[in-house]
Amino acid sequence: MNAQTKQDLLISIPNLSGYDSETRVLMERACVSERGNGPVAYGACLNRQIASLQGAPGIPNLSGYDSETRLLMERACVSERGNGPVAYGACLSRQIASLQGAPGIPNLSGYDNETRLLMERACISERGNGPVAYGACLNRQIASLQGATGIPNLSGYDNETRLLVERACISERGNGPVAYGACLRRQIDSLSTLPGSQ
Known part of the structure; x- marks a missing residue:
């Protein structure tokens, strides 16, 4: 050469x-x-x-956001990373703009572990759309809990019965605590119709 x-x-x-x-x-x-x-x-x-x-504004600094909000913004823009810094920065800027006036991600620490986990699972597909979409989904889950009876306690049943009741409702776990609780109650109600039950 x-x-x-x-x-x-x-x-x-x-x-x-x-x-x-x-x-x-x-x-x-x-x-x-x-x-x-x-x-x-x-x-x-x-x-x-x-x-x-x-002339492009570049990649915005996300250090002022909490780690979960920052992670959700980055995930929502992951497909733009392959298009270069301008496209990625523009996507992040849109995520930042969408946060203006949005309620954000609600704090779920006041809920028991199972209820919190079910709400998060019900909204898992929204995580990829950014913090506003995820927060809105969680807020819908919280609103659905108002007036709902929650997840019934299955501790009075033997292990096998409890496991079978939970398995019968496994597909409802992804729909949140209200749907899961309703399914468990239907299973419990069906137990009362069995011969020999009181």
């Missing part, structure tokens, strides 16, 4: 050392498919990423 060819390669692949590590990683990730097409194609892709950063 002669000196001119080396110089051309240095020109075609831009130096990214002036960018913070996250921005650099996102630019490289956005161009990963171009790496297989050679240094000119890869360099051109990186140069497009650099050009797109001109």
Whole structure:
């Protein structure tokens, strides 16, 4: 390889050392498919990423948010990470904007472990949509508990009966504590119709 060819390669692949590590990683990730097409194609892709950063606000700092809110915003934008720092930053900025005036993620510490777990499970698909969607889902779960009788206590039943009742309602666990509790009560009611039951 002669000196001119080396110089051309240095020109075609831009130096990214002036960018913070996250921005650099996102630019490289956005161009990963171009790496297989050679240094000119890869360099051109990186140069497009650099050009797109001109005038763009960049990746917003999320350090002012609690860890769960930050994680949910990052998850909601995970598909944009592969499109580079501008697309990822824009997605995070939309997540931040959506938080304005939103009630946020409710505190579930006042609920027993099982109820809290069931509410979180019922909203698991919303976690990928960001903190506003997840918080709204949890708030719907909380609202559904108003006036509901909750999850019945099965401690008065033998282990096998309790296990069978719980298994019969396993598909309802993903719908939250109200649906799960209603299913358990239906199972309990059906036990009273068995021969020999009082």
